[in-house]
Amino acid sequence: MAHANHTSSAAHGHGHDDGHHDPEALRMMGFWIFLITDCILFGTLFATFAVLHGSTAGGPTPSELFEMGGVIAETFILLTSSFTSGLAVLSMNRGDRKGLIGWLAVTALLGAAFIGLEVTEFVKLVDEGAAISTSAFWSAFFTLVGTHGLHVSLGLVWMISIMLQLRKRGITPVTRRKVGIVSLYWHFLDVVWIFVFTIVYLMEVM
Amino acid sequence: MARQHDEHESHGSLKSYVIGFLLSLVLTAIPLVVVLNDLMEGTPAKVLLLGSAVLQFVVQLFYFMHLKEEKKPRYNLMVLLLGIAIVLTIVAGSIWIMTYNKVA
Numbered sequence: 001m002a003h004a005n006h007t008s009s010a011a012h013g014h015g016h017d018d019g020h021h022d023p024e025a026l027r028m029m030g031f032w033i034f035l036i037t038d039c040i041l042f043g044t045l046f047a048t049f050a051v052l053h054g055s056t057a058g059g060p061t062p063s064e065l066f067e068m069g070g071v072i073a074e075t076f077i078l079l080t081s082s083f084t085s086g087l088a089v090l091s092m093n094r095g096d097r098k099g100l101i102g103w104l105a106v107t108a109l110l111g112a113a114f115i116g117l118e119v120t121e122f123v124k125l126v127d128e129g130a131a132i133s134t135s136a137f138w139s140a141f142f143t144l145v146g147t148h149g150l151h152v153s154l155g156l157v158w159m160i161s162i163m164l165q166l167r168k169r170g171i172t173p174v175t176r177r178k179v180g181i182v183s184l185y186w187h188f189l190d191v192v193w194i195f196v197f198t199i200v201y202l203m204e205v206m
Numbered sequence: 207m208a209r210q211h212d213e214h215e216s217h218g219s220l221k222s223y224v225i226g227f228l229l230s231l232v233l234t235a236i237p238l239v240v241v242l243n244d245l246m247e248g249t250p251a252k253v254l255l256l257g258s259a260v261l262q263f264v265v266q267l268f269y270f271m272h273l274k275e276e277k278k279p280r281y282n283l284m285v286l287l288l289g290i291a292i293v294l295t296i297v298a299g300s301i302w303i304m305t306y307n308k309v310a
Binding site for chain 1: 218219220223226227230231234237238241242247251252255256258259262263266267270271281282285286288289290292293296297299300301304
């Protein structure tokens with residue numbers, strides 16, 4: 001690695017890499033490319049939000065309706081779940097299946113708590129007269145935050161199905177790759193939420 | 207079996223995750239304290255908020271997603287940089303055009 005010769009440096013580290021790439025590693029890379037395209041999707045939604053953020057059409061404004069308590073709780077819950085999904089990967093690297101499933105379960109529970117808080121928030125906003133059709137601002141808000149919430153919900157279903165597979169098949173190269181991918185996805189959702197929290201909530205109540 | 211896989215896909219140690227988690231907590235707490243106590247206003251506040259968010263993004267990339275440990279050629283990093291360039295173009299371009307293109 002210190003010599004940094006271009007072609008053969010990839011061959012160091014794993015035992016079964018004689019010229020062609022490990023298919024599981026290649027799938028991991030494919031997922032990474034998907035994540036980047038998902039970044040672009042969120043980028044367009046953030047751009048829309050930034051452009052429309054003052055357009056409340058005389059209706060309710062975000063600083064009147066946002067309740068930061070729930071949002072702060074959501075933020076720390078999702079951040080902690082990103083950490084626990086990392087702990088799941090560490091258990092997997094030790095070959096500890098029970099620990100792996102346990103930490104994935106903690107991660108999924110935290111994710112479910114996040115979704116619960118978000119749904120409560122949305123219902124309350126609609127009750128107070130801020131629905132997706134109220135004004136351009138609320139359209140942009142619900143689209144951006146809702147798309148993130150949908151991603152988290154999908155991640156929950158996915159994580160539970162991987163836990164079931166792990167219980168049935170144990171830690172194999174295939175389930176190992178799946179756990180790696182779902183934890184990458186989960187970290188990514190936390191990163192997107194950091195920007196939602198900063199741009200949508202903190203900057204609007206500032 | 208488990209040992210030989212340590213080098214690729216899922217690296218990281220407990221230490222790197224704990225450091226990443228603590229840094230993320232601090233970088234979330236700072237803007238929160240500033241906003242809730244109205245310590246700053248206007249552009250400096252925006253710079254601080256966005257700066258903390260970007261820093262936290264970098265922290266998570268390194269400590270949670272292990273971008274630094276990628277072996278050469280660094281395809282993941284290249285795709286990421288391309289993605290960031292596209293996102294910045296979309297966001298900054300949209301804001302720019304819509305700010306200066308208002309029909310009064």
